[in-house]
Amino acid sequence: xxxxxxxxxxxxxxxxxxxxxxxxxxxxxxxxxxxxxxxxxxxxxxxxxxxxxxxxxxxxxxxxxxxxxxxxxxxxxxxxxxxxxxxxxxxxxxxxxxxxxxxxxxxxxxxxxxxxxxxxxxxxxxxxxxxxxxxxxxxxxxxxxxxxxxxxxxxxxxxxxxxxxxxxxxxxxxxxxxxxxxxxxxxxxxxxxxxxxxxxxxxxxxxxxxxxxxxxxxxxxxxxxxxxxxxxxxxxxxxxxxxxxxxxxxxxxxxxxxxxxxxxxxxxxxxxxxxxxxxxxxxxxxxxxxxxxxxxxxxxxxxxxxxxxxxxxxxxxxxxxxxxxxxxxxxxxx
Numbered sequence: 001x002x003x004x005x006x007x008x009x010x011x012x013x014x015x016x017x018x019x020x021x022x023x024x025x026x027x028x029x030x031x032x033x034x035x036x037x038x039x040x041x042x043x044x045x046x047x048x049x050x051x052x053x054x055x056x057x058x059x060x061x062x063x064x065x066x067x068x069x070x071x072x073x074x075x076x077x078x079x080x081x082x083x084x085x086x087x088x089x090x091x092x093x094x095x096x097x098x099x100x101x102x103x104x105x106x107x108x109x110x111x112x113x114x115x116x117x118x119x120x121x122x123x124x125x126x127x128x129x130x131x132x133x134x135x136x137x138x139x140x141x142x143x144x145x146x147x148x149x150x151x152x153x154x155x156x157x158x159x160x161x162x163x164x165x166x167x168x169x170x171x172x173x174x175x176x177x178x179x180x181x182x183x184x185x186x187x188x189x190x191x192x193x194x195x196x197x198x199x200x201x202x203x204x205x206x207x208x209x210x211x212x213x214x215x216x217x218x219x220x221x222x223x224x225x226x227x228x229x230x231x232x233x234x235x236x237x238x239x240x241x242x243x244x245x246x247x248x249x250x251x252x253x254x255x256x257x258x259x260x261x262x263x264x265x266x267x268x269x270x271x272x273x274x275x276x277x278x279x280x281x282x283x284x285x286x287x288x289x290x291x292x293x294x295x296x297x298x299x300x301x302x303x304x305x306x307x308x309x310x311x312x313x314x315x316x317x318x319x320x321x322x323x324x325x326x327x328x329x330x331x332x333x334x
Contacts, residue, residue, distance in 0.1 A: 003222045004215045007190055012053045015046045016186060016214075017178040024173065025050060029057035032119070036143060036152045038128075038167055040159040041175030042280050044213030047155050050175070051124055059118055066121040068110045072130035075103055104138045111146040120149050128154035129161035129276070140165045157278035160316045176311055177212025177280070186214060187221050196225050202233050211284055245275050249285035253293070256328050264328075268320045279316035283307050283323070302326045 009015045012022050012029075028034045034054075039047050055063040074086075076099065092109045093102055107123070115121040125131065131139070143152050143166075154162060154170060184207050191198060202224055210217035224233050248271050255264040271277045271285070283306055290299050306323040310316070 002219065003190060003194075004218045007186075007193075007218060009046065009049045009053060012050070012057060015050050015053065017182040018046055018050070018175055021173050021175060022050065025054045026057070029054055032058070034058070034120070034122070034151045036147075036170040037154070038159065038162060038170035038172045039153060039155045039175065040157070040172065042157060042177050042213060042278055044210070044215035044217075045175035045178060046214070047175050048126060051122075051153055051155065055122055058122075059116075062116050062118070065116045066118050067124065068113075068121070069124045069126065070107075072125050072127045072135075075106065076100075076130060076132060076135060100132070100134050100138065103135055104142075107139065107142055108146075111142055111150045115149060120151055122151050122153060124153045124155065126155050127276070128156040129158040131161075133163060136163045136166050140169070143169055157276075157281075158272060158316055160318075178214050179212070180207050183207050183210060183212070183214055183217050187217060190218065190221060191225075194225070198224055205233055245271055245277060245281075245285050246288055248275075249282070249289045250293070252286070252324070253289055256324060256332050259328070259332070261324060261328050264324050265321055268324060269317065272316060272320070279320050280307060280310045282320055283310065286323075296331055298330045299327060302330065 012026050015022050039051065041047055052063075052067075055067045059066045089102075089106050092106050094105060097105075111123060113121070139152070140163075143150075152170070154166065156162060159167070159172070184203060187203055187206065198221070203221075206217055206220045206224065209220060227233075248267055252264045252267045255261075255267065268282060271282050272279065277285075283303055287303055290296075290303070302323055305326075306319050309319050
């Protein structure tokens, strides 16, 4: 079994590195007053786990009955036939109707269900950035109609994809990337629990490669222990990190080098929209390309500035385009 599941937080006190956000969630659960929420932040920072912990504290043993969790990509990204075949939705699905109409029926059906021994229930959308504009417009009306008995929670790595009509109705909560010291301490706890050891340099390498993503760090840790020290950890992590999006990042730099800002911008938007990467992941992919192929201090400064702004919940598309424009102007403009 994956260690990332074994050591998943089981309560609010198990969510590390997000003290301020957890304090809000605990106060909501204790007071019984939960607003609609827009929960944002990079992968592996505890967003979904925090919602589950909130639900358990709110509803105790009835938490699963009072929480409906949907993946936006499951609802809208796989077509009508998938909805019809899914046992959760087959009784609501209407043949001959469009995907968006069926989406409305499904959400309304779950929203109209009475909560069990509670004043309201939670409806949670994971990967909410995959919700289309039409779907979000439909949700706005559903939120208004069922606000007395439902609280809607949207979880996303890309808050700029959420329309203002939804975002303005939600309390924004941001989960920041975890600090290296926090990630390292958690990895050492897991090693102790597993009665395993790893050289300090290897732990440092894993922490650096994870870039604030605790789930990724735990997966890398299990991979390192599973290899038994037979493989070079740096090479293994480099191979795991190499991806199609890395090739896209390299193409982006080539476009900037050729003076084609529009092409670079289109590639960046494709990485965020088609591949579903948050802007910070795009910055990390760019950094990998820089390490391999470029040696310019101006690039390091530009990436650091963009990463800082994104850590403070700035608009993804604006900051990435600003970063590309800065690189084109300061590095590739002769």
